[in-house]
Amino acid sequence: MAETPLIGDLGASPAGAALDGARIGVVTFPGTLDDRDAARAVRLAGGHAVPLWHADDTLAEVDAVVVPGGFSYGDYLRAGAISRFAPLMSRLTEAATAGTGAALPVLGICNGFQILTEAHLLPGSMIKNDHLKFRCADQVLRVENTSTAWTSQFTADELITVPLKNQDGQYVADEDTLARLEGEGRVVFRYVGANPNGSRHDIAGISNAGGNVVGLMPHPEHAVEAGYGSEDSTGMRNGTDGLTVFTSVLSSLAGSDAAGDSK
Amino acid sequence: MPRIVVEVMPKPEILDPQGKAIASALPHLGFEDFSAVRQGKRFELTVEGEVTDEALAQARRAAEEMLSNPVIEDVVDVRVEES
Numbered sequence: 001m002a003e004t005p006l007i008g009d010l011g012a013s014p015a016g017a018a019l020d021g022a023r024i025g026v027v028t029f030p031g032t033l034d035d036r037d038a039a040r041a042v043r044l045a046g047g048h049a050v051p052l053w054h055a056d057d058t059l060a061e062v063d064a065v066v067v068p069g070g071f072s073y074g075d076y077l078r079a080g081a082i083s084r085f086a087p088l089m090s091r092l093t094e095a096a097t098a099g100t101g102a103a104l105p106v107l108g109i110c111n112g113f114q115i116l117t118e119a120h121l122l123p124g125s126m127i128k129n130d131h132l133k134f135r136c137a138d139q140v141l142r143v144e145n146t147s148t149a150w151t152s153q154f155t156a157d158e159l160i161t162v163p164l165k166n167q168d169g170q171y172v173a174d175e176d177t178l179a180r181l182e183g184e185g186r187v188v189f190r191y192v193g194a195n196p197n198g199s200r201h202d203i204a205g206i207s208n209a210g211g212n213v214v215g216l217m218p219h220p221e222h223a224v225e226a227g228y229g230s231e232d233s234t235g236m237r238n239g240t241d242g243l244t245v246f247t248s249v250l251s252s253l254a255g256s257d258a259a260g261d262s263k
Numbered sequence: 264m265p266r267i268v269v270e271v272m273p274k275p276e277i278l279d280p281q282g283k284a285i286a287s288a289l290p291h292l293g294f295e296d297f298s299a300v301r302q303g304k305r306f307e308l309t310v311e312g313e314v315t316d317e318a319l320a321q322a323r324r325a326a327e328e329m330l331s332n333p334v335i336e337d338v339v340d341v342r343v344e345e346s
Contacts, residue, residue, distance in 0.1 A: 078332055085329075118332065125334040127273075128280045172277055172335060198278070 130198030
């Protein structure tokens with residue numbers, strides 16, 4: 001594989017990648033801070049990262065969108081609450097709720113997950129961690145749904161380790177909503193081991209009914225490259241479990257879930 | 264200038280981690296009489312001139328659609344306050 005450009009270069013894509021050409025938008029709001037890592041994850045997975053600005057009125061004909069983590073608008077009012085009203089979010093909501101088959105794949109990570117709940121693309125909400133502390137640690141997750149656009153290349157009940165870093169990561173929803181999520185298999189990622197923030201039902205990530213919109217609190221984009229990822233059995237910071245989230249969407253876009261095991 | 268005051272509180276069934284932390288800290292300062300604390304938000308919307316019915320209706324809508332998240336919070340009051 002050709003050398004991957006440095007983090008600052010949003011536009012370049014590795015030459016000769018199998019799925020080169022799939023355009024994955026990465027949204028930047030004022031206060032977003034994981035956009036460059038998300039763009040790099042897209043490139044390492046073989047896609048073409050397209051920077052999107054919150055004030056844009058067009059999605060630039062991207063094939064999927066990542067709403068990355070950070071502290072959009074400083075988390076003023078509530079985490080993700082103000083971002084929801086950005087012009088780009090209207091376009092995103094329209095595209096993500098289009099008829100089945102044409103619906104845009106959207107991934108919200110951490111603050112991006114909070115934005116997607118505020119935009120009503122995903123149910124429930126996030127409140128302050130039950131212990132009130134900012135938590136930063138490697139987190140083990142179980143992948144409970146491998147039929148979404150973003151998890152198709154995981155194996156059922158696969159355990160993965162990716163970094164978690166948040167203060168408002170406690171997922172809450174009313175009992176009816178939780179029962180519906182569980183009943184419809186829409187809990188996509190669940191915390192394994194101690195619950196890091198008090199989330200209901202140990203929920204770390206969920207999807208919409210169509211499976212094209214997924215939100216999760218931990219950060220797969222920080223575990224895509226040996227030497228910089230989470231710690232795992234192969235060594236210090238060697239974990240690259242997060243990369244499969246990004247190869248999954250490229251595979252889903254290519255219409256071939258059997259495109260190959262990326263790991 | 265008259266103001267419209269909007270008060271938002273976490274729903275009763277939602278655990279309020281901040282309120283709980285405050286409640287557990289109160290006894291350390293000798294405030295022993297309180298068994299629970301809940302922390303909410305107060306918004307003050309300033310109006311130029313009179314508070315019209317239209318302005319009040321807009322404030323109610325802003326309270327429901329933006330100032331609160333109905334999943335976790337209730338709008339407990341929207342009222343006019345003359346300064």
